[in-house]
Amino acid sequence: MATTHISPAESEAAPQHERVVNDLSIQVATVNGSGSQSSNMVLLRALFQMGIPISGKNLFPSNIEGLPTWFTIRASKHGWIARRKEIDFLVAMNAETGEEDVRGLDAGAACVYDEKLNLARLRDDLIFYAVPFDKLVAPVCPDAKLRKLVRNMIYVGVVARLLEIDMGEVERALRKQFKKKVKAADLNFKAVLAGYEFAEKNLEKRDRFFVGRMNENAGKVLIEGNAAAALGCMMAGVTVVTWYPITPSSSLCETLITYMKRYRMDPETGKATFAIVQAEDELAAIGMVMGAGWAGARAMTSTAGPGISLMAEFVGLGYYAEVPGVIFDIQRVGPSTGLPTRTAQGDVLSTALLSHGDTKHPLLFPASVGECYSMAIEAFDLAEELQTPIFVMSDLDLGMNYWMSESFPYPDKPLKRGKVLDAEDLNRLGGFQRYKDVQGDGIGYRTLPGTNHPAAGYFTRGSGHNEDALYTEKGELYVRNMDRLERKFETARRLVPGPVIEQAGHDVGVIAYGTTHWAAMECRDQLAREFGVQTDYCRIRAFPFADEVAAFVRSHARVYAVEQNRDAQLAGLLRLSLPGEEIGRLRSVLHYDGLPIDARSITDAIMTQEVGS
Amino acid sequence: MATTVVPPRKTNRIGLEPAVYKGSKSTLCAGCGHNAITERIIEAFYEMGVEPHRVAKFSGIGCSSKSPAYFLGSTHGFNAVHGRMPSVATGTLLANRTLLGIGVSGDGDTASIGIGQFVHLMRRNLPLIYIIEDNGCYGLTKGQFSATADRGSVLKNGVVNDLPPIDTCALAIELGATYVARSFSGDKKQLLALLEGAIAHRGTAMLDVISPCVTFNDHEGSTKSYSYVKDHDEPLGEVSFIPFFGDIMVDYDPGSTTEVTLHDGSRLLLKKLDSGYDPTSKVEALRVLSESHDNGEVITGLFYVKTGQPNFLDLLNIVDEPLATLPEAKVRPPKSALDEVMESLR
Numbered sequence: 001m002a003t004t005h006i007s008p009a010e011s012e013a014a015p016q017h018e019r020v021v022n023d024l025s026i027q028v029a030t031v032n033g034s035g036s037q038s039s040n041m042v043l044l045r046a047l048f049q050m051g052i053p054i055s056g057k058n059l060f061p062s063n064i065e066g067l068p069t070w071f072t073i074r075a076s077k078h079g080w081i082a083r084r085k086e087i088d089f090l091v092a093m094n095a096e097t098g099e100e101d102v103r104g105l106d107a108g109a110a111c112v113y114d115e116k117l118n119l120a121r122l123r124d125d126l127i128f129y130a131v132p133f134d135k136l137v138a139p140v141c142p143d144a145k146l147r148k149l150v151r152n153m154i155y156v157g158v159v160a161r162l163l164e165i166d167m168g169e170v171e172r173a174l175r176k177q178f179k180k181k182v183k184a185a186d187l188n189f190k191a192v193l194a195g196y197e198f199a200e201k202n203l204e205k206r207d208r209f210f211v212g213r214m215n216e217n218a219g220k221v222l223i224e225g226n227a228a229a230a231l232g233c234m235m236a237g238v239t240v241v242t243w244y245p246i247t248p249s250s251s252l253c254e255t256l257i258t259y260m261k262r263y264r265m266d267p268e269t270g271k272a273t274f275a276i277v278q279a280e281d282e283l284a285a286i287g288m289v290m291g292a293g294w295a296g297a298r299a300m301t302s303t304a305g306p307g308i309s310l311m312a313e314f315v316g317l318g319y320y321a322e323v324p325g326v327i328f329d330i331q332r333v334g335p336s337t338g339l340p341t342r343t344a345q346g347d348v349l350s351t352a353l354l355s356h357g358d359t360k361h362p363l364l365f366p367a368s369v370g371e372c373y374s375m376a377i378e379a380f381d382l383a384e385e386l387q388t389p390i391f392v393m394s395d396l397d398l399g400m401n402y403w404m405s406e407s408f409p410y411p412d413k414p415l416k417r418g419k420v421l422d423a424e425d426l427n428r429l430g431g432f433q434r435y436k437d438v439q440g441d442g443i444g445y446r447t448l449p450g451t452n453h454p455a456a457g458y459f460t461r462g463s464g465h466n467e468d469a470l471y472t473e474k475g476e477l478y479v480r481n482m483d484r485l486e487r488k489f490e491t492a493r494r495l496v497p498g499p500v501i502e503q504a505g506h507d508v509g510v511i512a513y514g515t516t517h518w519a520a521m522e523c524r525d526q527l528a529r530e531f532g533v534q535t536d537y538c539r540i541r542a543f544p545f546a547d548e549v550a551a552f553v554r555s556h557a558r559v560y561a562v563e564q565n566r567d568a569q570l571a572g573l574l575r576l577s578l579p580g581e582e583i584g585r586l587r588s589v590l591h592y593d594g595l596p597i598d599a600r601s602i603t604d605a606i607m608t609q610e611v612g613s
Numbered sequence: 614m615a616t617t618v619v620p621p622r623k624t625n626r627i628g629l630e631p632a633v634y635k636g637s638k639s640t641l642c643a644g645c646g647h648n649a650i651t652e653r654i655i656e657a658f659y660e661m662g663v664e665p666h667r668v669a670k671f672s673g674i675g676c677s678s679k680s681p682a683y684f685l686g687s688t689h690g691f692n693a694v695h696g697r698m699p700s701v702a703t704g705t706l707l708a709n710r711t712l713l714g715i716g717v718s719g720d721g722d723t724a725s726i727g728i729g730q731f732v733h734l735m736r737r738n739l740p741l742i743y744i745i746e747d748n749g750c751y752g753l754t755k756g757q758f759s760a761t762a763d764r765g766s767v768l769k770n771g772v773v774n775d776l777p778p779i780d781t782c783a784l785a786i787e788l789g790a791t792y793v794a795r796s797f798s799g800d801k802k803q804l805l806a807l808l809e810g811a812i813a814h815r816g817t818a819m820l821d822v823i824s825p826c827v828t829f830n831d832h833e834g835s836t837k838s839y840s841y842v843k844d845h846d847e848p849l850g851e852v853s854f855i856p857f858f859g860d861i862m863v864d865y866d867p868g869s870t871t872e873v874t875l876h877d878g879s880r881l882l883l884k885k886l887d888s889g890y891d892p893t894s895k896v897e898a899l900r901v902l903s904e905s906h907d908n909g910e911v912i913t914g915l916f917y918v919k920t921g922q923p924n925f926l927d928l929l930n931i932v933d934e935p936l937a938t939l940p941e942a943k944v945r946p947p948k949s950a951l952d953e954v955m956e957s958l959r
Contacts, residue, residue, distance in 0.1 A: 221958035231954060237944030239936035240707045259954070263946040271932040273943050275707040280733040284700040287693065287730070291704025294691055295669070295712075296937030298944070299704065313694050321691075407955045410948040415941050448937060449669040449689035450709050456666060459682055459690040471682070 017208070022052050022077035024088040024209045026159065029101045031094050033065030035149035038177055038188070039156050040071040044402060045173035046165050047075050048222055051214040055081035055518075057401050057596055062247070062341045068097045075211055081404070082519035083397075083596040088209055089163070091155050092119055093133075102126070110207035112158055127207040129199070131158055136198055140190045153188045157195025162203065163211050167196065221405055225398035226302075228369040229328060230256035231408065232376025233300060234263060237415050238326075240292035240299040241276040242285040244307060247340055248396040249330035252302040282307035286314040289325040289389075293318075294460060296420065296448035298380050302328035305347045306335055308354065315389050316355025319485070321460050322435070322444070324383035324418070326376075328392045330399040333594050342594030343396035345514055349569035351391050352543055357463060358482060362492045363391045363543040367517040369403045371541075377411055378497060384418035386492050387443060395564070397515045397596040419445045423453040431455040434469040435481060442488030489544060496542035499549050503536045508610070509556035511549075513540040513563070513570060515596060520562050522599035523606065531607055540570065545577050553582045560606050562589040564597050626662040634659045636686040641676055646798030646824030646839075647746045651683045653801065654715070654744075657808035658685060661856060669705050669712045673698040673727060676753050676826075677719030677746035696727030699734035702741050703925075709935035710926045713812070714741040721751045724760040724779045731781070735788035735817055737925040742811045742818045743790075745781055746798075748826035749837035756829030767834025781821045782916055783902045786895055791816035791919040793898070794852075795912065797842050798824040806854040807915060813856065813879040816924045823911060842911050849901065849914030850890055855880045873918050892918050 672678035811818035857878030
């Protein structure tokens with residue numbers, strides 16, 4: 001593709017002398033394992049408590065200690081919470097990346113740095129603040145072993161002073177972070193104060209970035225997507241959880257364990273109303289889900305791309321044998337070593353068609369922590385109603401980062417357990433046919449092992465069975481069954497969450513899903529403000545696609561599908577689902593460098609294509 | 614007046630006829646050892662008076678794995694994927710701990726593709742009867758060697774196996790299974806007693822049953838052929854099983870026997886043939902197995918049993934009723950719980 005240089009309207013950057021309040025991005029560059037996560041969370045939470053819309057993204061290596069790591073905080077009075085590519089305020093603590101970090105800044109940006117890195121020599125168009133971290137930490141923390149961890153709290157104080165973050169909120173955030181560890185909290189707050197006092201005495205404020213109190217966060221919570229999904233699973237009444245550790249999904253089941261131990265012990269017996277098993281691998285994790293789902297439990301596992309690949313065979317069996325189960329895929333970049341701790345939407349196409357033979361599976365695409373919660377609940381209902389594996393396609397950005405949200409609502413509908421016959425039903429009906437489409441929705445009735453009725457039992461197999469679940473290799477019966485499964489998929493199309501559409505008759509449409517939503521929304525604002533390009537919007541929330549998605553494509557001359565993978569995977573699924581004449585309207589905007597997508601990149605890519613059309 | 618005497622129909626202690634315990638007609642080769650094992654399974658469940666609806670059957674892929682369709686026809690069964698039956702069985706028993714699980718696997722399904730799940734099943738001591746129908750070869754794909762084929766066995770086409778076999782019994786004992794035995798499909802009495810003991814056991818009961826493949830592995834070069842095993846079968850001891858059904862007390866002269874009381878009060882009696890074999894010693898079991906390999910013998914019998922060991926479901930501290938059918942009130946926490954979590958996140 002020819003690259004046309006698109007220059008965003010200059011109005012975006014405020015003149016150098018003007019104060020910029022509540023519209024900035026802070027990047028903290030540290031070394032993995034240096035305790036910077038606590039410092040960054042204190043900064044993030046303090047801003048959140050000040051009522052300013054914020055987002056925090058941890059860009060971390062696949063490493064426990066020693067490799068570079070960055071944390072980006074965005075504060076936006078407009079409510080934009082996607083990653084911002086441009087950094088306004090850098091905290092450079094890492095000797096290894098310091099020079100590159102400083103060279104990447106735009107003119108006018110501010111940089112707090114460790115004095116000994118001597119970074120001010122590199123640029124004359126930035127505002128530098130040198131801080132002698134070692135000198136400051138020594139009197140605060142006499143224990144030399146702890147200094148490495150406490151040292152990072154110094155920059156919290158420095159940044160608080162320079163940006164005018166309320167110190168009362170900083171202390172409250174810090175004490176929340178350290179929970180009951182009062183001594184650790186005291187020590188760390190001393191370090192924050194040391195940084196604050198140093199900045200007050202020695203640093204003259206020369207940059208233009210400030211924060212100030214707002215009232216946008218009343219009642220809101222701050223939570224990671226994986227924790228939100230775990231809460232959803234618990235409220236959905238999950239009973240069997242099997243998992244194998246893998247970044248970035250592990251925290252989902254780990255958080256779930258904590259919640260379940262607290263809220264799901266039977267008060268009368270003190271026993272667990274659930275079973276959680278760390279399996280030997282993902283093959284076993286999904287096998288246990290299949291066994292449990294078959295026996296009537298609400299069963300789930302969570303994993304990432306490599307685990308999805310391993311689960312392929314069992315998921316195919318689940319499709320053919322019609323066994324419910326919920327699988328969370330916290331997507332990340334590709335196989336083996338390299339970028340396992342970076343985000344992507346790279347499993348969409350392979351998961352939709354996972355396994356061998358003719359298989360396809362419903363996928364849900366949460367865009368927010370609120371949807372991680374609500375779609376977890378919906379996924380269990382759908383799995384049992386449709387008697388098939390259901391995938392919830394989250395990603396690292398959503399799963400492992402903290403996001404603001406309204407409080408999650410308590411479920412207002414009872415659990416939907418699907419078509420299950422018990423012994424009484426069988427007495428009344430005289431029997432049942434496991435794979436017969438009684439109601440025309442493609443879904444048969446099932447019984448659970450342990451049902452005390454001579455007609456209850458049936459033998460579950462893969463591809464070859466008749467309506468009575470008896471073995472057959474007859475082509476005609478196979479075709480009939482496959483056609484029924486197709487009808488069932490049509491039922492799924494009606495049951496899965498529909499798209500969220502904003503339509504006002506514009507020529508250009510934008511399609512996004514999952515975490516791409518946030519950057520896509522900001523991009524639409526940029527397109528309108530800077531280029532006068534108005535767009536309609538369709539946020540896809542599930543596969544199979546509801547009919548409204550095809551209608552959206554049909555009613556636009558050009559539709560940009562924005563996603564975080566190289567191969568336009570969702571657009572590929574759309575091409576498989578849309579009528580031929582609509583396909584030509586689809587264009588793609590693709591982002592796949594492992595970092596969460598940002599609005600500016602989308603705006604540039606869309607305008608490049610718009611200029612030529 | 615003429616009277617017709619109707620002979621009482623044969624039923625077991627819960628009033629069910631033998632036919633209830635049968636399944637569909639076998640599609641395996643005539644004379645296949647697996648069919649004999651199926652017959653013993655039917656007999657054992659009948660004799661023990663197990664209600665068929667309380668059982669769940671599992672299998673992987675292979676000739677062996679077809680056999681659950683041939684017994685307990687009215688019972689739920691799940692034919693899983695190759696080598697992965699243990700995980701499916703685990704999931705089902707987690708979902709419903711009141712079920713009695715029986716899994717049938719083969720030597721390929723267990724010792725090759727399934728070795729990963731097999732070892733973890735054994736170490737969890739999941740209450741499951743795990744039967745390997747072991748013929749040392751892949752029947753369904755026409756006779757390739759499996760990992761239990763003995764070194765030196767010869768395929769029909771002359772290929773010799775150079776690799777040592779995996780002894781699934783030694784492995785199971787090492788890993789924590791609490792009832793480990795080997796038998797021979799043709800040994801009706803021993804196999805029935807071992808199966809009945811397995812039904813009474815509450816933990817992983819692993820039975821490796823040598824079962825000659827009449828089509829691909831019943832020739833002179835095979836160490837799993839009917840004649841080879843008949844000639845080299847070295848029973849460790851005579852195994853008898855005495856079920857415990859509440860008020861039925863069996864008077865039995867212990868003589869030179871070792872007695873093992875299972876969790877429900879049933880007893881396994883091992884008649885000692887040699888120097889005081891002790892089935893509660895792992896070391897002794899492994900020694901006996903190792904020795905039999907050196908001597909080219911197929912030693913059969915109950916090698917190891919341990920009662921009173923907590924099984925996987927006990928360790929998980931799950932409620933007594935099936936998780937699968939707990940009512941909504943037990944599995945969806947109240948609004949106050951959600952409120953509390955939300956408050957902590959503000």
